[in-house]
Amino acid sequence: MIGSAQPARRREEEVSDFAACVVRGLSKARKSLPCRFLYDARGSELFEEITALPEYYPTRCEFEILTDRAEEISSGHDSVAALVEFGSGSCRKTEILIERLRALSLYIPIDISRDALRQAKTRLESRFPQLRVSPIVADFTRPALLPEEITRAVKLGFFPGSTIGNFTPAQAAALLAMMRRLLSPQGALIIGVDLKKDSKLLTRAYDDAEGVTAAFNLNLLARINRELDGSFDLRGFRHEAVYDCAKGCIEMRLVSMKDQTAMAAGRRFHFVADERIHTESSYKYTIPEFRRIAALAGWKAGRVWKDMAGCFSLHELVA
């Protein structure tokens, strides 16, 4: 797996990046932690559980689009030799595309979660023995290095799960511009984008009755305890998901239920009662709003598909 050539050194770098981000985020007046750290091995497992919850419509709706419109979506991409996926997770949605991309010889999933990539690689190699699967463990917001051999190959990017919603509109435009450069000259991107909708439906999706999303969010503190000698009392924090209508954004937070202190990475942090740590944003867009962001990033809008209920959209962008 690319990114695991010197696993011990890489692991050290990952832990020191995590420590630096935690110290920076918890030292701010409005505390926050970057959402990419939600996905350690346990976080990735919990995310998979979330995708099966009745309240979590995005995965079901995106699967519906990909399954029902598979032929249409893959048509026009017959010459794609390399598929590059950003934040690939379990790679289950990708299988639908892989099955139909006739000229595909290489699949490059990029994810921060080493464990998710390892499991997906094993499954995909057994299901598609002709396909070379070359995962990259990396933060996809940092310019990735794709293998030189595919510089001139026709590339298709895949960015499902509405992970683009984790970025502010300005950050999303910058990230999409970087992806366009990576996939050019003849590249295209298929990207899943959650649509604006009723706020009750939205908040339920991020605060389910079984408490799986709460466990996913709280796992970030458990991860700090495990990896950074943290002393967070998990019973002293609760999960919160709030929809900000003006911003079109769900904000996930961890709320301190009392005055307390906790250690992390050798530093002590104080929390007053009701103080919040922002852990994830999920921006929602209308189709024209998202197309404007893609245009700012230099993409030309291609086709767009929605599920039957009109909850989720899948956009084709052309470089």
Ligand SMILES: C[S@@+](CC[C@H](N)C(=O)[O-])C[C@H]1O[C@@H](n2cnc3c(N)ncnc32)[C@H](O)[C@@H]1O
């Ligand atoms: C919302 S999940 C989507 C997973 C999958 N693509 C899907 O559609 O079900 C986000 C995925 O992106 C990964 N991820 C989040 N932030 C990342 C980053 N900055 N760099 C690389 N991977 C990231 C997570 O590990 C996780 O697998």
